[in-house]
Amino acid sequence: VIVLSVAALMWYGLIRQVVLGFPVGNNPASDAVLILFWIIFGIAFPLIMLKWTKLIVEVREDGLYIRFTPFHLHYKKFLYKDIKHYKTINYSPLKRFGGWGFRVNFKGETGYIMSGKQGIELTLKYETVVISTIKPEKFIKGMDAFQNDDL
Template sequence: MSDQVILYSEQQRFKQFWLWAIILGAAAIFWAGFIYQVLLGEQFGNRPVSDVQLAILFALMGVGMPWFFYQMKLTTEVRPGEIHIRFWPFHVRPVIIHLHLVRDFEKVTYNPIGDYGGWGIRWGFKGKAYNMSGNEGVQLRFYNRKPLLVGSQDAVALFEAIKLAKELR
């Protein structure tokens, strides 16, 4: 079924200002330490690490961490009879949800922190969630497992595409 027509496609990235402020603020500390100690030759902090250790920390935290968060993306595709969800880089292949296993579904507004503990691939009392930003999505209820929430920036279009995909299967 992977060569079938795509009824809905959405790609999301982390775009919360506060998250990027924390990530870039932490990275800036490593940039400052690297520039100050390695490039300018001054001691950075009361108990400085060696230049090699600082260069490794700079590469991991000053460059690697922002790049890692920038590369993260949630791709949702609705095809006849199935939904493909891929949370890069954690999913090498998409998670395929067969719609014949879905009992019912609805568009929901939820509290990401209160209901699931935040954004990303999350588990909470209300089931599992795939979300990147915002507070809207489609809640899928299954016959044989806990509910799954698929976050979306256009939950109405996702809901309509799932309804059509379930009919086309």
């Protein structure tokens, strides 16, 4: 949302001042400066963010670790001891969460969604977390293997 908002603001400024000829603000920047900012923040920044944004999900010995780069600096961990239940799911990101990215819906569920319609659903003590993945069965098998090692 932030990236798209900044890009939209740059596009608005460019169209209003350079194309239509109406200055933006009380002390407008020159057209050259506005065009430079538009190239950087209206085109390059959104494209770079789309390329660098990724969801890293790791199954580890003690739990499931996720990191939504570049927004999370550290991994968020869901320890097995805190997970009551987990399963693979097919869902619509648009219907369930209103889109893609880091989302919280009206039911209080948290979604870490990049693409596709498959994922894993973690039922924790106080919340439900949905994590998108193109191979949910692999994550379930990995989680099952670590859970069985503890028995």
